Every structure is written in structure tokens, then in C-alpha cells.
Amino acid sequence: MSRARSSRQVPESPSLVKRIKDWAVPVTLVLVVMSLLLWGRVQLQNPEVMSVRRVQVDGEMHYLQRTNLEQVVAQAVNGNFFTLDLLHMRKRIERLPWVASVSVRRVWPDTLRVRVTERVPLAYWGKDAMVSRQGVVFRPQQLPRLEGLATLEGEAQHAKAITQDYQHMDTLLQTVGMRVSRLRVDARQAWRIETDNGLTVQLGRRDVLPRLTRFVQLYPSLMSQETERRPETVDLRYSNGFAVHWEALPASDEQDQAGLYQEYGEVSRTLKYWNQTRTTSERRG
Numbered sequence: 001m002s003r004a005r006s007s008r009q010v011p012e013s014p015s016l017v018k019r020i021k022d023w024a025v026p027v028t029l030v031l032v033v034m035s036l037l038l039w040g041r042v043q044l045q046n047p048e049v050m051s052v053r054r055v056q057v058d059g060e061m062h063y064l065q066r067t068n069l070e071q072v073v074a075q076a077v078n079g080n081f082f083t084l085d086l087l088h089m090r091k092r093i094e095r096l097p098w099v100a101s102v103s104v105r106r107v108w109p110d111t112l113r114v115r116v117t118e119r120v121p122l123a124y125w126g127k128d129a130m131v132s133r134q135g136v137v138f139r140p141q142q143l144p145r146l147e148g149l150a151t152l153e154g155e156a157q158h159a160k161a162i163t164q165d166y167q168h169m170d171t172l173l174q175t176v177g178m179r180v181s182r183l184r185v186d187a188r189q190a191w192r193i194e195t196d197n198g199l200t201v202q203l204g205r206r207d208v209l210p211r212l213t214r215f216v217q218l219y220p221s222l223m224s225q226e227t228e229r230r231p232e233t234v235d236l237r238y239s240n241g242f243a244v245h246w247e248a249l250p251a252s253d254e255q256d257q258a259g260l261y262q263e264y265g266e267v268s269r270t271l272k273y274w275n276q277t278r279t280t281s282e283r284r285g
Helices: 002-007 016-044 066-076 086-094 156-174 208-225
Strands: 054-058 099-107 111-118 121-125 129-132 151-153 180-185 191-195 200-204 231-235 241-246 260-265 271-275
Touching (some): 054 066, 086 099, 121 156, 129 156, 151 156, 156 180, 156 191, 156 208, 200 208, 208 231
Parallel strands (some): 054 111, 151 180, 200 231
Antiparallel strands (some): 099 111, 121 129, 191 200, 231 241, 241 260
């Protein structure tokens, strides 16, 4: 038994050198890969590597100057093709007054494509601003002089509602040959319209669209009652009708020189004249 045991050979353990050789190759590969990744990251963060060399600006522009837009884009470039912050650039471009929306994307290998949608002005807003069809008030550096645009006045937080009602009102007045030239909503939310033919319309604070609709429906009949003079002011702040102030006749007519109002009843649709100095007892809106 002792001889059998002694004849058995115990397997030798791998040497330290062999173990090092076995681990050297994979460890070296990992280190090489990590080094390449680190080097690549550093290179990608270098603005001089893969830099943006071209900027394409698309979109139909009437008021926005393309050179100014390209200058803003160039100033917003804060990296190379890969590290460029597109969100930051888009926000910078959207600060331009005439820009309604913008999209920015990369085009391989060195191009940046910017597509801009320009605001369409609906009307002037006060003295130094404009308002779009979406009710957005914006202030261009140079206010263009555009024919046919009305002027709207009111609080900026109500711009969307004011522009929506303005478009309805202008459409209504066009059916009787008039357009809105100025619309004002004061601090009490009272509405007043001035038309392109010199007529001033007081609408009050409530039911402004129904009141104007009623007036437009009766306007042809109203004008058929008076052919020598034109109306100057219409007051729609009555529950059952409206009052009209007509332009004065020549000085030979003393009665007309005193200034007359005309009440147009919605129910009876009959006309009645009374003196301008008379105090009306109807409740106004």
C-alpha cells in the first residue's frame, strides 16, 4: 500500500508566469478599448473636430431678415456636429419677434438645417406691437407699415380673446360694406369699434357679438331711412335697440345743428328722434 501511494504523482499547479500570460491579453484589450473610448470622447468634445461648416435656413420669410437669423444661429453654435445643443439653439431663435416656430436638425457630416415658420400679422397692437392670428402679441424692432391692418388695443393677457372676436366682428361688418379700423377694449372691458368709413360703435361690456349682429341686420333698413346724412356714432348698449347720432346738416337747418339722436327699436323697428341733450333713462351695459 505504501508503495502504491508513493507511486502516485500529484499534478503541478500552473506557474505564476502562465497565469499572468493568461490574463494579460484580455486586460490589455480592455485597457485599449477604454483608452480609445476616452480619446474619442475627448475628440468629440473638441469644437475643432467635426465642426459645423454649413447652415441651411429654410422657410418662407417676408419680414424676418435671413442674415439676422443666420447671425443668431452662428452665435448659438456651442459645440461640434455631435455635441451641439439643439434645444438651446431653438430657444435662441424663438426669441426673435417674427419667429412663430422653428425646428433644428443635424445633416451629416457638417450641416445644420434650420426651418422657420414666420408669424403672420393680423393687426397692430397699440402703438408699438403687432398681434398674430393666434392672438400672440409681439414687438418687432422695426414696425412695418402695412395697408389694411386694423389697430387693436387692450390688455395683453386678453389678446387671444380680443383677436378672435375682432375677426368675427370684421366679418360681420364686411357684409354691410364696412371694415374695422380700430378696436379698443378698456380697463372696464367695454368694447368700442371705429370703422373705415368713420363710424364709431359703442358695444358695452357684455353680449358684444350679439349686439353687433343685431345692428348689422338692421343697418340696411336704418340707412334707407336717412339718405342725406351718414351716422357718426352708434350706441348699442341698450337692451331693446340702439341709438344713432347723425352728422349735422348745413347751418341753415337749426334743428339739425342742435345735434339729434335717433333710436332704432329692435322690436318695433320704428324710428324716433330726440334732442342730443336729453338724458336717456335706458340701462346701459
